[in-house]
Amino acid sequence: MKYFLIFGPPGAGKGTQSTLIARRYNFRHISTGELLRKEIAKKSEIGKIAAVLIEKGEFVPDDLVIGIVRDEICNPDTPERGFILDGFPRNTFQAIALDGMLEEIGFKVDAVLSLETTDSVNIKRIQHRANIEGRKDDADFETIRTRIKTYHKVTEPLVAYYKNQGKYKAVNGDQTVEENFMDICKIIDKSLDE
Ligand code: ADP
Numbered sequence: 001m002k003y004f005l006i007f008g009p010p011g012a013g014k015g016t017q018s019t020l021i022a023r024r025y026n027f028r029h030i031s032t033g034e035l036l037r038k039e040i041a042k043k044s045e046i047g048k049i050a051a052v053l054i055e056k057g058e059f060v061p062d063d064l065v066i067g068i069v070r071d072e073i074c075n076p077d078t079p080e081r082g083f084i085l086d087g088f089p090r091n092t093f094q095a096i097a098l099d100g101m102l103e104e105i106g107f108k109v110d111a112v113l114s115l116e117t118t119d120s121v122n123i124k125r126i127q128h129r130a131n132i133e134g135r136k137d138d139a140d141f142e143t144i145r146t147r148i149k150t151y152h153k154v155t156e157p158l159v160a161y162y163k164n165q166g167k168y169k170a171v172n173g174d175q176t177v178e179e180n181f182m183d184i185c186k187i188i189d190k191s192l193d194e
Contacts, residue, residue, distance in 0.1 A: 001107055002027070002082030004188065005089075007158070008115035009151040010144070011122035011129070012173050013180060017115065018086040020181050025188060030072045031086040032065055037135075039068075055136050057146035059090065059154075066097045073101060082110075091154045095161055111191045112162040113184050115173030119148055 004027070006014045015031060022029035036054065039047035046068070050060045059065075069088050089095040102108050123144060130138035137143050162168040171183040 002110045002192065003085065003102060003107055004082065004110055004191075005085045005112045005162075006115070007112050007162075008117060008173055009119070009122050009155075010147040011124075011126040012115040012117045013125065013177065014086045014115060016177055017113075017180055017184055018084045020177075021084050021184065021188065024185065025081065025192075027082040027084045028072075029084050029086060030069065030088070032060075032068060032088040032090075033086070035068050035072070036060055036065075055143070057137055057143035057150070059150065062091070062093050062097070065090075066094060066101075069098070070101055074105060089158065092157060092161060095158055109162075109165075109167055111169050111187060112158075112167050113187055114159070114168060114170050115180065116170050117173035121174050122148060 004021070006018050006021070008014055015033070018029045018031065021027060036046070036050045040051045040054070041047070046060075046064050049064065053060050065088060069085070073083065085098075089098050098109065126138050126144050129135070137147070159168060169187045171180055171187070173180055175183070
């Protein structure tokens with residue numbers, strides 16, 4: 001089983017690329033953002049907590065998100081060849097938790113596919129998405145700014161974390177969807193050959 005992470009700031013196109021990857025390689029796409037939005041729609045306890053925080057552009061507590069990911073990853077009857085994790089980990093604590101979780105089941109993170117983008121491009125993409133998907137956290141400029149600021153402060157240090165492990169693979173995320181996907185496929189193909 002292969003485990004890939006898609007990494008990058010809000011609006012980089014992680015969800016779009018993950019969908020394409022999952023389809024081409026028959027991987028299971030795990031998006032913590034999507035899973036949390038499902039909890040919100042169900043009005044579960046987790047959903048109630050997540051709704052308030054997501055709307056403000058803040059993180060959902062680590063233990064809740066880690067629990068959700070654990071349920072998905074440790075589900076033994078998945079027919080797929082691998083996983084694409086999208087939106088997780090988002091800080092060092094989550095990254096260490098993921099390493100531990102995978103170690104327990106005898107696996108590791110194979111590669112981190114990082115969409116390196118500029119903030120102005122991310123903001124434009126989020127504002128465009130706001131008109132299509134109607135997400136509350138995409139609608140307000142201050143919320144978008146909070147999310148991008150948090151990315152630089154809390155999530156970006158993971159670049160060094162994964163570079164140190166030799167797993168960090170950068171893609172120029174400012175390109176088109178198709179160009180990004182081509183670059184990502186080259187990295188995945190190489191990793192699957194190893
Ligand atoms: P984006 O990457 O565009 O911000 P996501 O759908 O990945 O969109 O995430 C939406 C929101 O869900 C985040 O702003 C955050 O509030 C919450 N969230 C998603 N993943 C995590 C995570 N790993 N840890 C904490 N909060 C998360």
